[in-house]
Amino acid sequence: MNNVRLVLIGLLIPSLLMIPYSIISFYTDFANKNPEPAQVTVSFQGKVYNAIEGKRAFEQYQCMGCHSIVGNGAYFGPDLTNVYKRIKGNDAALAAYLLSGVPAKGMPPMREREMSEEDAYRTVAFLKYAQMLDTNGWPNNGSWDRDGNIDGVPAKQISPSGIWQIILGIIFINFLIFIVIMVYESEKEEEHD
Amino acid sequence: MIEYPSIARTGKYFVTAILLFIFQMILGLIMSFDFVLRGTSNTPVPFDILKSLHLNVMVLWLLLGFIGGLYFLLPKEVGRDVKYPVLIDFQFWFLLLIGIGIIISELFFTGKNWWLVEGREYVEAGRFWDILLTLGLLSVVYNVGITIHERKRHMSSPMLVLAAGAVGSILMYIPGEIWFNSIIAAEYFRWWVVHYWVEATFELIAAGAIALILLSITDVRREIIEKYLAIEVALVLITGIIGQGHHYYWIGTPGFWLFVGGLFSALEPVPLFLMAWSAYKDLKENKKPMQNKVALYMIIGATLGNLLGAGVWGFIHTLPQINFFTHGTQITASHAHFATPGTYLFLVLGFAYIAIPALSDRTNFFQLRGKIGFWILVIGFLNMIIALLLAGIIQVQLQRISGMSFMEVQNILLPFYGWRTIGGVIALMGGLVVTYDIIMIGRKKIV
Numbered sequence: 224m225n226n227v228r229l230v231l232i233g234l235l236i237p238s239l240l241m242i243p244y245s246i247i248s249f250y251t252d253f254a255n256k257n258p259e260p261a262q263v264t265v266s267f268q269g270k271v272y273n274a275i276e277g278k279r280a281f282e283q284y285q286c287m288g289c290h291s292i293v294g295n296g297a298y299f300g301p302d303l304t305n306v307y308k309r310i311k312g313n314d315a316a317l318a319a320y321l322l323s324g325v326p327a328k329g330m331p332p333m334r335e336r337e338m339s340e341e342d343a344y345r346t347v348a349f350l351k352y353a354q355m356l357d358t359n360g361w362p363n364n365g366s367w368d369r370d371g372n373i374d375g376v377p378a379k380q381i382s383p384s385g386i387w388q389i390i391l392g393i394i395f396i397n398f399l400i401f402i403v404i405m406v407y408e409s410e411k412e413e414e415h416d
Numbered sequence: 417m418i419e420y421p422s423i424a425r426t427g428k429y430f431v432t433a434i435l436l437f438i439f440q441m442i443l444g445l446i447m448s449f450d451f452v453l454r455g456t457s458n459t460p461v462p463f464d465i466l467k468s469l470h471l472n473v474m475v476l477w478l479l480l481g482f483i484g485g486l487y488f489l490l491p492k493e494v495g496r497d498v499k500y501p502v503l504i505d506f507q508f509w510f511l512l513l514i515g516i517g518i519i520i521s522e523l524f525f526t527g528k529n530w531w532l533v534e535g536r537e538y539v540e541a542g543r544f545w546d547i548l549l550t551l552g553l554l555s556v557v558y559n560v561g562i563t564i565h566e567r568k569r570h571m572s573s574p575m576l577v578l579a580a581g582a583v584g585s586i587l588m589y590i591p592g593e594i595w596f597n598s599i600i601a602a603e604y605f606r607w608w609v610v611h612y613w614v615e616a617t618f619e620l621i622a623a624g625a626i627a628l629i630l631l632s633i634t635d636v637r638r639e640i641i642e643k644y645l646a647i648e649v650a651l652v653l654i655t656g657i658i659g660q661g662h663h664y665y666w667i668g669t670p671g672f673w674l675f676v677g678g679l680f681s682a683l684e685p686v687p688l689f690l691m692a693w694s695a696y697k698d699l700k701e702n703k704k705p706m707q708n709k710v711a712l713y714m715i716i717g718a719t720l721g722n723l724l725g726a727g728v729w730g731f732i733h734t735l736p737q738i739n740f741f742t743h744g745t746q747i748t749a750s751h752a753h754f755a756t757p758g759t760y761l762f763l764v765l766g767f768a769y770i771a772i773p774a775l776s777d778r779t780n781f782f783q784l785r786g787k788i789g790f791w792i793l794v795i796g797f798l799n800m801i802i803a804l805l806l807a808g809i810i811q812v813q814l815q816r817i818s819g820m821s822f823m824e825v826q827n828i829l830l831p832f833y834g835w836r837t838i839g840g841v842i843a844l845m846g847g848l849v850v851t852y853d854i855i856m857i858g859r860k861k862i863v
Contacts, residue, residue: 226646233650237657285535288464294744301822361666389831
């Protein structure tokens with residue numbers, strides 16, 4: 224019975240604490256100075272798109288499948304939290320970038336994924352909103368993610384020459400793993416006898 | 417031979433879980449080629465779809481494996497058969513259909529229909545599938561709940577922990593489905609799904625399952641095995657529930673999470689250490705010669721994978737002062753590829769190696785093949801983990817501290833990505849050996 228009480232205390236105290244924590248995270252003066260997504264807008268051909276529609280487009284085209292936003296997502300492409308800053312706030316340039324992609328670096332043209340120009344501008348509105356978030360200073364000052372320009376470096380592919388250090392490393396590490404396995408298995412044998 | 421007829425229906429859960437795991441590894445392997453041959457590889461399926469399938473297939477086989485394990489172990493512990501045995505079959509086909517639906521939606525409807533694909537990491541499955549999946553899982557909760565309610569025996573604590581973990585996992589799928597306009601709130605509650613799974617409810621499943629499997633393969637007394645269970649569970653919950661804060665450092669939530677999240681998530685390895693230590697003590701106590709060596713290997717693998725992958729690899733980047741630089745780098749990938757297969761893959765395989773020989777009446781099966789498969793899996797995953805960890809350290813230094821651009825750093829990391837691919841190939845071979853072994857052990861007598 225004491226055990227049940229212990230587990231219940233372990234469950235209930237932190238669960239109950241999560242309620243004020245969650246409220247403070249969003250609804251008081253403690254909360255960070257984050258923008259209201261409905262008010263962050265981008266206009267294209269006389270129409271205005273806000274970051275709420277943008278978030279939906281961002282989710283629908285699965286941007287998070289290659290990129291990260293506030294550091295969450297996949298690490299195949301660069302983090303998108305500050306991409307709007309990196310492109311110097313140029314809506315049209317960012318929308319064009321999305322639609323034509325960078326096939327040489329692995330980014331498909333989103334036009335081929337049936338992204339319309341409207342959806343591209345919606346996504347731009349979302350990215351404009353993302354760079355306004357108060358993320359407690361992440362990413363750090365001086366890092367490319369925060370202060371960089373658009374990435375001009377071309378992508379390389381792996382080449383067989385110049386990777387001999389890695390091959391030596393692989394052999395060395397696997398030799399160590401193999402020794403550990405052998406020691407473990409031989410100790411088992413001895414226990415049996 | 418089989419005391420409770422309903423457990424004969426659970427075999428297909430394990431076989432399907434393992435086949436889906438092979439599928440997940442193949443997807444991961446294709447993606448690793450996208451990293452080393454960036455821009456040139458013309459894979460017919462784009463990276464983001466592969467990635468979302470890689471995660472969703474994992475969620476599916478974890479759920480199948482855990483539900484199968486739960487249904488397999490439940491009757492013996494409550495002293496009666498599952499209340500509605502037909503539901504076991506029905507739920508399996510229902511979940512499998514949803515899984516196939518999710519896979520087809522991902523492949524053909526990404527970017528086209530938000531109701532079919534949502535594109536948020538881990539919960540990519542669209543709203544339509546979310547609702548069906550929740551209904552299917554709630555029926556599992558009902559079936560398990562009513563069986564426990566009408567039990568004929570005092571239920572042991574590991575079973576209670578396992579059932580609580582499974583039910584909790586199913587309930588924690590719901591917060592991720594709420595729509596929020598703000599990315600902060602959306603991320604805040606998306607982590608309720610992911611974090612509360614891997615760091616609370618799945619850990620309960622792990623604690624309960626390790627205890628139950630040890631009970632079934634050793635002769636150590638129940639009291640000794642259950643001795644630390646309550647403390648483990650209480651510590652998992654205390655550290656895990658508030659340890660959620662380590663996902664709230666940089667998503668636009670207040671700075672107090674840096675303190676609260678850092679403090680509690682730094683304590684998260686403690687229950688994992690306790691789990692490994694108590695399992696070690698139990699095994700030392702054991703006098704019975706163990707027949708099912710492979711299941712024992714899987715359980716030791718799961719305990720050590722949990723301690724090292726979730727505990728140590730999590731701890732190295734959980735403090736906000738460190739996470740400020742490591743957040744969103746390959747270090748996280750290394751941690752994920754250690755903690756998830758290290759703990760939950762070996763747990764599901766442990767379940768399978770207990771259940772399948774029992775169901776097909778081959779308890780004295782040939783052990784060497786399973787052991788070899790286990791070691792090949794370990795070698796493959798260790799190569800992957802070490803390659804990604806080194807890549808992560810280099811990425812942090814160059815990209816986050818020296819300020820080099822993303823693509824410049826990715827070019828430097830290419831050899832490490834190549835190493836990761838080698839690890840993936842080795843792990844896939846190990847997975848194939850284990851799958852072949854399980855299918856051979858379970859052949860004919862279960863479908």
